[in-house]
Amino acid sequence: MIGQILFLLILAAAVAFFTRNAGKIRRNIKLGRPLDRSDNPAERWKTMARVALGQSKMVKRPFAALLHVFVYVGFVIINIEVLEILIDGVFGSHRVFSQPLGSLYGLLIGGFEVLALLVLISCLIFLARRNIVRLKRFTGIEMTAWPKGDANYILITEVLLMAAFLTMNAADHKLQLLHFGHYLQAGSFPVSDLLSPLLPADTKALVIIERGCWWFHIIGILVFLNYLPYSKHFHILLAFPNTYYSKLTPKGQFNNMASVTGEVKAMLDPSFVPETAEASRFGAKDVTDLTWKNLMDAYTCTECGRCTSVCPANITGKLLSPRKIMMDTRDRVTEIGNNIDKHGKDHQDGKTLLHDYITAEELWACTTCNACTEACPVNIDPLNIIVEMRRYLVMEESQAPTGLNNMFGNIENNGAPWKYAAADRFNWKPL
Amino acid sequence: MAEMVAEGKTPEILFWVGCAGCFDERAQSITRSICKILQHVGISYAVLGTEESCTGDPAKRAGNEFLFQMQAITNIEILNAYEIKKIVTGCPHCFNTIKNEYPQLGGSYEVIHHTQLIQQLIDEGKLKTEGGESFKGKRITYHDACYLGRGNNVYEAPRSALEILDAELIEMKRCRSNGLCCGAGGAQMFKEPERGNKDVNIERMEDVLQAKADIVASACPFCMTMLRDGVKNKEKEQEIQVLDIAEITAQANGL
Ligand code: SF4
Ligand code: SF4
Numbered sequence: 001m002i003g004q005i006l007f008l009l010i011l012a013a014a015v016a017f018f019t020r021n022a023g024k025i026r027r028n029i030k031l032g033r034p035l036d037r038s039d040n041p042a043e044r045w046k047t048m049a050r051v052a053l054g055q056s057k058m059v060k061r062p063f064a065a066l067l068h069v070f071v072y073v074g075f076v077i078i079n080i081e082v083l084e085i086l087i088d089g090v091f092g093s094h095r096v097f098s099q100p101l102g103s104l105y106g107l108l109i110g111g112f113e114v115l116a117l118l119v120l121i122s123c124l125i126f127l128a129r130r131n132i133v134r135l136k137r138f139t140g141i142e143m144t145a146w147p148k149g150d151a152n153y154i155l156i157t158e159v160l161l162m163a164a165f166l167t168m169n170a171a172d173h174k175l176q177l178l179h180f181g182h183y184l185q186a187g188s189f190p191v192s193d194l195l196s197p198l199l200p201a202d203t204k205a206l207v208i209i210e211r212g213c214w215w216f217h218i219i220g221i222l223v224f225l226n227y228l229p230y231s232k233h234f235h236i237l238l239a240f241p242n243t244y245y246s247k248l249t250p251k252g253q254f255n256n257m258a259s260v261t262g263e264v265k266a267m268l269d270p271s272f273v274p275e276t277a278e279a280s281r282f283g284a285k286d287v288t289d290l291t292w293k294n295l296m297d298a299y300t301c302t303e304c305g306r307c308t309s310v311c312p313a314n315i316t317g318k319l320l321s322p323r324k325i326m327m328d329t330r331d332r333v334t335e336i337g338n339n340i341d342k343h344g345k346d347h348q349d350g351k352t353l354l355h356d357y358i359t360a361e362e363l364w365a366c367t368t369c370n371a372c373t374e375a376c377p378v379n380i381d382p383l384n385i386i387v388e389m390r391r392y393l394v395m396e397e398s399q400a401p402t403g404l405n406n407m408f409g410n411i412e413n414n415g416a417p418w419k420y421a422a423a424d425r426f427n428w429k430p431l
Numbered sequence: 432m433a434e435m436v437a438e439g440k441t442p443e444i445l446f447w448v449g450c451a452g453c454f455d456e457r458a459q460s461i462t463r464s465i466c467k468i469l470q471h472v473g474i475s476y477a478v479l480g481t482e483e484s485c486t487g488d489p490a491k492r493a494g495n496e497f498l499f500q501m502q503a504i505t506n507i508e509i510l511n512a513y514e515i516k517k518i519v520t521g522c523p524h525c526f527n528t529i530k531n532e533y534p535q536l537g538g539s540y541e542v543i544h545h546t547q548l549i550q551q552l553i554d555e556g557k558l559k560t561e562g563g564e565s566f567k568g569k570r571i572t573y574h575d576a577c578y579l580g581r582g583n584n585v586y587e588a589p590r591s592a593l594e595i596l597d598a599e600l601i602e603m604k605r606c607r608s609n610g611l612c613c614g615a616g617g618a619q620m621f622k623e624p625e626r627g628n629k630d631v632n633i634e635r636m637e638d639v640l641q642a643k644a645d646i647v648a649s650a651c652p653f654c655m656t657m658l659r660d661g662v663k664n665k666e667k668e669q670e671i672q673v674l675d676i677a678e679i680t681a682q683a684n685g686l
Binding site for chain 1: 448450452453454459462463478480481483484485487489490491492493494495496497498500501502504505527531532535536577578581582583584608609610611612614615616617618619620621622623624625626627628629630631633634
């Protein structure tokens with residue numbers, strides 16, 4: 001009884017805390033500018049099914065994709081087991097699904113055990129890739145202590161959770177075989193049986209181990225749930241809406257700024273009266289000038305570095321790293337969110353995404369090649385943020401590199417990016 | 432175009448040459464090859480000549496949306512005045528901009544890149560590889576232009592123009608959607624590179640060397656410049672040729 005009450009209290013606290021933090025992220029994302037991505041739902045569902053559910057963009061790196069699928073499928077399916085744990089926890093039952101499911105239950109538990117083992121092995125390999133092999137993709141200036149630690153904490157937690165799950169089953173099964181108390185014969189334990197010889201024979205000790213692991217497993221999961229909003233691991237939830245709201249137009253197509261169209265038309269034709277122009281600035285100086293989708297992208301980023309590893313600028317040693325663009329955006333919008341919580345809605349801290357987080361040097365190194373957006377497994381678009389900030393640099397601060405200013409001047413005066421007279425345009429005429 | 436209109440003729444297609452194709456000496460040869468192909472198959476075409484102006488692509492990628500839209504709207508007025516329906520471009524950047532970014536500003540046309548035109552002509556049997564230079568035994572690799580490949584999912588058209596040659600087609604280790612940029616896009620062509628340890632085109636040239644190609648085929652005048660600089664930098668002018676798909680096609684057909 002005390003166990004049940006304690007369980008309910010912990011569960012309620014965990015859910016409440018998670019809801020609060022997830023709500024904050026939702027609020028932060030909504031600090032972005034509006035953008036309509038409600039069109040074409042059929043195509044959007046398909047994209048989500050393919051990219052998020054089907055992991056289609058992971059396969060470019062087959063080994064990582066395979067391990068990731070183990071962890072992902074394991075995570076999703078083992079949640080059925082967590083459902084049983086929750087019901088048992090609330091009602092004080094033990095393996096509540098075993099009776100109604102009959103022999104199917106054995107199959108299920110057996111399957112979970114195999115998956116748990118695969119998850120465990122995959123996470124160990126992932127840990128090795130990060131800490132022993134030290135893949136280049138997991139390094140870089142933006143990969144400071146926190147993001148590196150974050151990745152390791154998640155992997156270690158998953159290893160521990162799976163180990164607890166298997167140990168729990170092993171103890172449970174041993175008790176079942178001893179016909180002890182309420183430990184009815186249920187389930188099959190192909191993996192955990194291997195652990196049995198390591199466990200004591202004493203029933204009291206077995207019960208302690210079984211209960212201990214049970215509590216560790218479920219509390220671990222609840223802690224993990226609450227760690228998500230602080231971590232890149234939030235992608236397991238946001239990957240779905242984020243791919244749903246993907247850009248569906250060709251990658252080469254950049255948006256036309258409607259606010260500019262009005263002014264340009266008025267300039268070319270004085271009789272044209274633009275609709276009341278919005279007062280907002282051109283381009284993005286801070287995260288609040290970006291759209292909510294840019295901000296959702298930032299919270300979805302898994303920091304996997306696929307984008308940066310294919311970025312021509314980064315490959316050739318320039319400062320630019322598309323992953324850093326995403327991480328900076330997230331850190332900045334989180335900072336603004338925290339300011340709102342602490343000091344109220346209108347607090348200004350005098351900082352901005354541009355200059356304080358991202359330098360002009362990084363932005364000007366981009367070739368707009370779209371390698372980053374192509375590589376991103378969750379359809380994040382760092383390029384759009386880069387272009388928005390270039391727009392601010394050029395149209396609000398008039399801070400373009402000299403070469404570009406010359407190019408602008410040439411286009412304006414001769415209709416070509418080089419210093420050639422428009423009248424000479426047809427000089428190639430051969431025939 | 433103005434002349435054709437004066438004569439009361441309507442061309443089947445407008446050839447949008449692009450700034451590089453007009454002014455860059457090397458790219459002018461691509462322009463002429465495209466003209467030769469159009470004439471060879473008997474497509475009536477026109478060019479805007481001095482009425483053509485920059486599409487605004489480099490301004491837009493550099494963040495100057497004002498200048499881009501000024502260019503776009505002016506160009507659209509001219510194209511619409513001539514009632515243009517179909518456009519072929521000699522440059523992936525013009526292609527992308529006119530095809531994707533002009534419609535919202537009032538300019539909707541059927542836009543294809545010259546490699547797509549060549550592919551269509553091959554499919555229709557109008558272009559063969561006869562009477563021209565043989566590429567037999569040559570190792571050819573195609574360098575994907577970002578604004579054709581990733582930008583607009585055009586991967587096959589340029590390759591199909593090479594497949595009909597009697598040559599050995601090889602892929603670089605970074606190709607198609609994994610292709611490495613030449614380093615010119617996003618208005619990089621017009622500015623000094625940022626601090627780093629290498630230029631992007633040199634990195635790309637190493638892929639070419641690794642593939643041991645005799646010919647690098649490109650489909651973009653900017654890639655052409657970057658790749659040629661790369662070849663020069665590696666002192667491989669004698670061994671490696673950089674040719675546009677249009678030039679290769681024209682040569683193969685003896686045009
Ligand atoms: S679009 Fe820009 S940031 Fe993205 S990979 Fe290309 S150069 Fe890097
Ligand atoms: S933007 Fe995408 S590819 Fe880049 S680190 Fe984030 S999740 Fe990975």
